[in-house]
Amino acid sequence: MSYAVDFTTVSTVGLESSPVADALAGLRANEARYFKNKYDHVFTVEPAAEAEATVGWVHRILREERDIVISSPPLEATEFEVDGIRMAYVFYESGLSINVMYTLEASGKRAVGFKLSDGMDVPEELGSFKFARQKSKLAGTIRGSYFVIKNEY
Numbered sequence: 610m611s612y613a614v615d616f617t618t619v620s621t622v623g624l625e626s627s628p629v630a631d632a633l634a635g636l637r638a639n640e641a642r643y644f645k646n647k648y649d650h651v652f653t654v655e656p657a658a659e660a661e662a663t664v665g666w667v668h669r670i671l672r673e674e675r676d677i678v679i680s681s682p683p684l685e686a687t688e689f690e691v692d693g694i695r696m697a698y699v700f701y702e703s704g705l706s707i708n709v710m711y712t713l714e715a716s717g718k719r720a721v722g723f724k725l726s727d728g729m730d731v732p733e734e735l736g737s738f739k740f741a742r743q744k745s746k747l748a749g750t751i752r753g754s755y756f757v758i759k760n761e762y
Contacts, residue, residue, distance in 0.1 A: 611655040612685075614641035619747060623656065623685050629704035632726035635748035636706050637685075640698065642747065648691040657699065660686035667699050667709055670721060670762055677734050681705060693717070704729035711762065719758035724751050 612622055616638040621630040624637070641652035657664050663686040671677040681703035688697040695711040704726030711719045723735055727749035731740065740752035 610659075611653050614638055614652045614654060616642035616645065616747060623654065624700065627684065627702045627704055627726075629726045629728045632728050632749055633700060633704045633706070635745065636704075636724055636726050636751060637700055639745045639747045639751065640706070640708075644691065644696075650689065650691050652687065653689075654685040654687045654698070654700070657683035657686050660688070663688040663697050664699055666762065667697050667707055667721075670709060670758060671707070673760065674721070674758060675756060679705065679707070679734060680732065703732060705732060705735075709758075711758065720755050721758060722753060722755040724753045727751070 614637055619634050619638045621634040624630045624633050627633050637654070644650040644652045664683050668679070671679065679701060681701040683699050683701050685700045686698060690696070693713050695713060697709040699707050706724040708722045710722065723738065725731060725740060738754040740754045743751045743753060745751050
């Protein structure tokens with residue numbers, strides 16, 4: 610069942626099994642607020658089991674680009690298109706959020722972003738990345754990193 614993320618009243622719906630559920634919910638709400646304000650898009654997620662194609666696409670890019678396999682189980686995912694950009698998000702039990710920004714135009718920007726919820730450790734599989742800190746009213750301190758996608762997906 611899909612869930613439209615509310616960024617005015619942060620809820621842990623769908624994320625309850627995460628040890629950092631409150632922070633992960635804040636991170637998810639932070640993303641929802643961004644897309645609502647910038648693109649007037651309602652950020653809607655669904656359980657990872659119902660979004661296997663999206664999770665598979667993100668995992669394929671991670672594996673083929675950087676040989677990364679995420680050990681934490683995915684809880685929720687979403688995929689949508691805004692302004693000629695295909696966006697995909699996967700939220701993991703550990704508190705990790707991974708997004709893929711894939712511009713549909715061949716010469717456009719394409720990247721994978723990682724965001725760590727407040728209170729979680731850097732996952733071992735992402736240990737080679739440097740994370741910048743960002744403050745958020747909804748999510749506390751978010752640590753983020755990214756890499757540029759080189760191939761076509």
